[in-house]
Amino acid sequence: MLWKLQTLPKIRIFCWRIGHDILPTCEKISTIGRDFNSDCPRCGRDKETLIHVLKDCPKARACWCMGV
Ligand SMILES: [Zn+2]
Incomplete structure (x- = not known):
């Protein structure tokens, strides 16, 4: 169903990555690279x-709100 959506391919891929929990967040990258900081590079409040x-x-929420 996702691939039949009338939207940009990058949006479809983004949704697919969310569904499979494979979005390249800092937390994910830090599980591969040892010395990678997993904190959010945008706000620094928490792990990304x-x-x-x-x-x-x-x-990120501010960006989502602008898109709506
Ligand atoms: Zn953040």
Whole structure:
């Protein structure tokens, strides 16, 4: 169903990555690279997890609000 959406390919891929929990967040990257800082580069308040990017990060939330 996702691939039939009438939207930009990058939006479809973004949604697919969210669904498979493979968005390249800092937390994910830090599990691969040892010395990688997993804190959010935008607000620095918390680790950059999928939930933080989509819901908790004030700067990301501001972007979501502008898009609506
Ligand atoms: Zn943040």
